[in-house]
Amino acid sequence: MRRSLALGALIALFAVACGGTGPYVWVESLPPESARANDVVIQDGDILNVRVFNQDPLSTRERVRSDGRISIPVIGEVVARGKRPAQLAGEIQERLKDIVKVPSVIVTLEQPAELKVSVVGEVRNSGVFQLDPGSNVLHALAAAGGLTDYADSDKIFVLRRSMPQRVRFRFSDLRSHEARSVAFTLQAGDVVVVE
Numbered sequence: 342m343r344r345s346l347a348l349g350a351l352i353a354l355f356a357v358a359c360g361g362t363g364p365y366v367w368v369e370s371l372p373p374e375s376a377r378a379n380d381v382v383i384q385d386g387d388i389l390n391v392r393v394f395n396q397d398p399l400s401t402r403e404r405v406r407s408d409g410r411i412s413i414p415v416i417g418e419v420v421a422r423g424k425r426p427a428q429l430a431g432e433i434q435e436r437l438k439d440i441v442k443v444p445s446v447i448v449t450l451e452q453p454a455e456l457k458v459s460v461v462g463e464v465r466n467s468g469v470f471q472l473d474p475g476s477n478v479l480h481a482l483a484a485a486g487g488l489t490d491y492a493d494s495d496k497i498f499v500l501r502r503s504m505p506q507r508v509r510f511r512f513s514d515l516r517s518h519e520a521r522s523v524a525f526t527l528q529a530g531d532v533v534v535v536e
Contacts, residue, residue: 363507364506364507365498365506365507365508365509366506366507366508366509367508367509368508368509368510368514368521368522368525369519369521369522371508371521371525381425381426381450382423382424382425382528383405383421383422383423383424383425383426383429383450384405384422384423384453384454384528384529385405385406385407385409385422385454385529386404386405386454386455386529387404387405387421387450387452387453387454388402388403388404388405388450388451388452389402389403389404389405389411389421389426389429389448389449389450389451390402390448390449390450390451391403391411391413391430391433391446391447391448392446392447392448392449393433393437393441393444393445393446394444394445394446394447395445396441396444398414399413399414399415399437399440399441400414401413401414402451405421405422405454409421409422409423410422413433413436415437415440416433416436416437416440419432419433419436423503426448426449426450427448429448430446430447430448431446433446433448434446453474454529455471455529456471456472456473456474456476456527456528456529457469457470457471457472457529457530458470458472458476458481458527458529458530458531458532458533459531459532459533460481460482460484460485460532460533460535461532461533461534461535462492462534462535462536463488463489463491463492463493463535463536464482464485464486464487464488464489464492464535465485465486465487465488465489466485466486467485468485470484470485472484472527475526476526476527477515477522477523477524477525477526477527478497478499478510478515478522478525478527478533479515479516479522479523480527481527481531481533482497482512482515482533482535485533488512488535492512492535492536493535493536494511494512494513495511495512496509496535496536497509497510497511497512497515497533497534497535497536498510498533498534498535498536499525499527499531499532499533499534500531500532500534501528501530501531501532502530507534508525510522510525
């Protein structure tokens with residue numbers, strides 16, 4: 342009985358492993374703004390400098406907490422994660438209008454969070470790697486020592502909490518510096534999977 346259950350479980354596991362790759366979207370089908378390298382999007386762990394013109398008591402330097410928020414004097418908690426600095430400055434400016442007659446706010450990214458990315462699957466050295474801000478999938482694969490001989494070079498995926506589906510890459514596109522593939526920059530917490 343045990344042997345037949347174990348055999349059944351093994352067959353089920355094999356069927357799942359040999360099945361399709363599951364839901365994904367090719368990197369080239371993403372909207373250009375979701376893969377732009379030069380746009381700074383605030384993430385957890387970033388250190389922000391919030392300056393309110395001629396209002397030093399309202400200015401602050403804050404690290405974005407794991408809940409995605411920062412604290413601003415007088416107005417309190419503000420969600421920073423996922424916003425661009427200018428967008429966040431506009432929101433803070435709007436909330437300060439009750440306190441300051443004509444507020445002028447500038448938000449700058451003083452220090453980006455550490456970019457730690459996991460690379461797993463058919464790579465020479467799986468693990469968590471510290472990468473430079475602005476790194477892409479090719480940088481992560483290089484940090485992991487490259488692909489193994491068993492890797493399927495058309496099945497490289499990025500898993501990101503904020504995206505509903507995996508993003509799929511071809512190694513040949515990454516190596517030839519295809520624009521959309523190399524413009525997709527990694528974020529802290531991303532997982533690169535090579536099947």
